Structure formats: C-alpha cells, structure tokens
Amino acid sequence: MLVDTVENYTEILEQLQDEKALVVDVETNGLDSFGHAQICGIGIGKISNDETYYFPMRHQQGTNLPHIQTQQLIAVLNTCPVLIGYNIKFDLHFLEKEGLGVQKKRLEDVIVMVRLTEPTQVRDLDLTSTLKRSYGESAAQYDIETKKYLRSNKWNKDFSLAPPDVLGEYCEKDVHWTRRLYRDRLGLIHKSQQEAVWELEVSLTPVLYAMENRGISVDTEYAQTAIEKILSRKEELKEKIYAIVGEFNINSTQQLGAALNEQGIFSPESTPKGAQSWGEAALVKIDHPVAGYIRQYRTLEKLRSTYLEPHLEESVIHTGFCNWGTVTGRLSSREPNLQNIPRNHFKLTDIKLTEEERLEVLQRVNAILAAKGDAGVEELKPEVLDTWSFIGDESYDESVGNQIAIRRLFKPRENYYLVGFDYSQMEVRVFLSYLQNEEIQNLLRKTDVDFHGEAAKLAFGVEEDSSEFKFYRQMAKAITFGTIYGIGNKKLAIQLGTTPREAGQYKRRYFEGLKGSKGFFDSVVKTVETRGWIKNRYGRVYRIPADMGYKGINYLVQGTSADILNERLIEVSRALEETQSKVLLQVHDEIICEIHEDEITTLPTQITELLKENSLNIPLQVDMELCDPTWATKIDMNKAVFSSPAATQTVEDYIDWE
C-alpha cells in the first residue's frame, strides 16, 4: 500500500509501532551510501501479518511524504527491536543517514539465511535468482519486468526519477518475497539444527556494520605520487617490449599471444579452454627478457587500476563485508575488496643483479609460483632473472627511492596506531584438531611448534638432523595443504615435483603416519556420499554433491577457522565497546585494529588473549604487529616486548622509538 497522505500515514504508523519485528527495504537514487546517494522511498512489511507499505520520500515526480512525517517513520523504526532485510546492511547504511540507530538492534539478514540453507554449489544469492530457485521463474517475473521498464525510461541509475506508484509496487513485492523467504528459511534453519550458527551470524551482522561504517584512512597523496611513478615506469617498459616484438595492446592476452607467436615464442601452458596461456607461470617458463618486462608491465597496470586509481578522492574508505559471500562461512570484502591488498613492495627500475642475488630471485619466483600451485623452474638465463627482480618482499622502506607498496596507502587516524593481530598456522591447527590422535592433540597444546616438521617425522620417519629432513618437511607441508585444499594427485604431483603415482604413494605414507588423518578424510567422503551433508564444529551445514566429498575437508577446515574468527570478532568488538579503539578489518586469519594512543599499552595484549580463547578450545597462537607508520611497515610487538633479554622494554618504550 502506497502511504502518501496525511490520513493514512498516522494510522499506519500507529500499527507499525507495536510490531516486534519489521521487514525493511529501501529504494535509493544511487548505490554509494557513503557518498551522495540517498533514500527515495522506504518499504516496510509487518511480520505478524502480510501487510506491506511504501513510504515515498524523495521522488522527483508524484507525491512524497513531508519530511516531518518520514521522521516519525524513522522514530517508529528506532523503537523496533528487530529488523529483517535482504542484504540488510546496505539498507541500514542509508537508514542511518536518516537518523536510524542500529547498534542495539537485532539484525536478521535473509541473504545470510539463504546462504545457510542452500547447497554449496549455489553461488548466486541475489534476490532475483533466489526467488527463481525457491519459487519458480514466475516469482521473479515482477523483478525482471520492472527492471526492464525502469531501464527503458533511463530511471535505472536513479530510482528517484521513477514515479512512487511504480517503484512502490516493486519495493512492496521485494518486501513481500523477503518476508516469505524469512519464514521459509527460518524453518529450514531449525530443521537443519543450525540455530547456533544463525545466532552467530545475527551477532556478527552489527559488528560488520560498524566496521564498514568506521572505514579506514587512506593516504590519497601517496596514491597520486605512486601512480605518477608507475606511469613513467610503464612508458619505459612499453618501449622495451615494443622494441622486441612490435606494437600491440599489452593488456590484451590475445594480441600478446599473436605478437609473441610472430617472434617464434609459444606458450608452454594452456588455459582451461585450451588457448595458449600467458599468465605468470607461462611467462616464467619462456625464459626471455620480454616475458619479464611484460610481467612487470602487467603488475604495475594492475596496481594502478585496482589499488591506486580508486583512492585519489576519498581519505576514508568503506568496504562492504559479506557474511553471505562464501560457502565456507568466511567473510568476503568488496567495493573495494580490502582482503586482497598486495603484501609485497615493487621496484620500479632496471636492476643488474649479482650472481648471489640472481639465485635469490629464482627462489622467490619459484616460491610465488608454488604458492599459486604452479610448478617452478629449474633455472633462468641471468639477464632474464634481472627482469624478474622487480618483485620485492613484505618489507618497505620509503627512504629507498623507486619502490612502491600498496599497503603504504593505509594509515592510522590522528592519535591512533594500526595494530594487526594474526593467527599463525590457523588452518593447519584446525585441521589437526580434527584428527583423533592423542599424540597430535598434545602437539597442538605446545606453543611454537613446527607442524610441518613434526608431520614429516611422523609420516616419513625422518629425524630433524637428517640431511633429508628439509625435503620430507616440504613434502609433508605440501600434502597437508593439499589435503586441506582438497586437491587431487595430479595437482599434488605438480606441487611435490613428482609423478601423480609417486604423489599418491607419498600421500599414503602421510596418511599412515599421521594417525587419524586417513580416518578423517574417509569419513568425510563417505558421509557426503551417503548422507549428502556434513557440518563444521560450529554446526554450519554444507550440502555437497555426492561425488564431491573430497571438497568437504576444505569446507570443514576453512569453515571452522572462519567461524572461530566470526566468534572472536564479536568478542573483541564487545571488549572495545567502551574504548576509543576499534576493529577496522578482517582478513580471514587476522584482524586489523586502530588502537587509541591512550590505550596502546593495555589493549593489544588483551585483544591477543581474547583471540586465543575460543569455544572449541583449540590452542591457537596469535602474532601482534604494530603497523607504523602505515600498513606497509610491520613490527612484531611480541618479540619487542617479550623476547629481548634486556627486558625492561615495554610496548610503550617501543612506540616512543619511532
């Protein structure tokens, strides 16, 4: 029902006043709630019955409710203890601009309920596709038709251009279907006994909302100077590349392939569709200077377009954290994604390496390839290795010219310190915690254990002083990660540098030696095969196709780790409520906080302790790093405080050094 007259709005507000929970959906004139975009109308649905209303506020045609009256609507929302919505944080950011207070409310996000109750292979969770899946094509017809109509009138970028009756009807239908989904999925959550994870998600939602709202400071001037440096270096590289293979668009893999083929250079790798691949793994193997230059060019272009160009305007940026974005229960981050900011620094000059340095570069390149699951290279020509030396490590020294680091952009607010807390070897620890083996459980309880080394001893019977120890440790490490990731023998063989047959044999020995690992693996595969679903240690359910059981290990390990983070994030946020310090980011196994200078001597150790605790009682280890002056420069606070025998040193002393 369109509510746009004084007669009907008073009565309707009175009715809404008594509701214990309301479904909300806002229509806006843009997507940027932290910029200029605003609400043009609010849809509200009761949960006690099926009534739905649309309150037009800022339509550029037709009748809007006067501001005083929409203020009363916000007042009603403010007294409502429970809000329900589809991707509700989006709506809340807009509603807060109108005066809504969200912090004490229970926020039930229907898109999160959908994630919890869909099979793992379902990835598309937007309302349209969810309606199609759940209620058939016809249920989503209104959505498709309205969007088409809005587009035909060029109202699709700014819904306030559309008349209230058109948009109101559309919005009310969204509310109607959101309510229907809410009821149905609540039933499924109970049926699958996921009440506990659901409550975890409900508690997580306002925490994520607050993190999004707070945002993180960005050094826009650094972005500008870094772009300038990149542009001039790109010109240099372009000249070198064109001199060798002629002119073409370096960003186009098709044109790149044609240009290289013409020179008699062919790719040793292929893409999934069978074309020649020109990715990093292929370029390395070409062993030609032009390949290194192309890789440099592409890296710089990626840094510019993805990580620098978007940060020239706003000095505080707000990511969106989705607690519905992954099947495992991890968060995802978007617009911008702050969970994939490059760690390394990059060098912007031609470098002539010494013999020793060339060996290091070869090792680094191989390490990077290994991390991506690609095979390494035996050796490269000296002049080719020079072209690959632009990849720096995680350190960053601004006083050394001609280097850039993207994490240098992120800095603390005035009077704050950035502090990162990260779990060490979290997924390995969670994996081991699943094994029914007293010896391993004891190992877990020790601090400072080299798990890969221990696994090598158990699986292959080597001693630490043996000359073969390093080799077998590497094997054990690759198999552990391979098992956690659920890769097959073929990919494992690439990692191990063996044939698939041999890889299978190493795996068998590993499973034999690491008591409990075989049992864990087999029971997961079998349960998926027979029952179709498994649940992680927090009760999160994964419905998996019968023949995909091998993926289950990854879901359980990654998912349980994720839920530990979810749980701890809530606890840390609660602990920081009465302080000036805040959690800013979560990057899967770490959180980044801004700690007020008055609290720097007390809070970091408290946060570390809170992160180590968990309701599963898995012994976890947390490193604490001060990011000073920016995220690009990390100083280990644990070591600074505890491991120096000189010893009267405290965090405070450390800060003062600067």
Add this chain to the structure above:
DNA sequence: CCTGACTCA
C-alpha cells in the same frame, strides 16, 4: 580449495 576486480572481446 575459497574469494573479488579489472580488462578484453
């Protein structure tokens, strides 16, 4: 194995 962003075609 789990993601998101950008570019080209």
Add this chain to the structure above:
DNA sequence: CATTTGAGTCAGG
C-alpha cells in the same frame, strides 16, 4: 550504440 557475459589474469587467504 550501449550493456551484458565469459574468459583470462592476478591480488589475498
């Protein structure tokens, strides 16, 4: 002509 889509690549865990 504008917009959408899939493929390829690459940043993170």
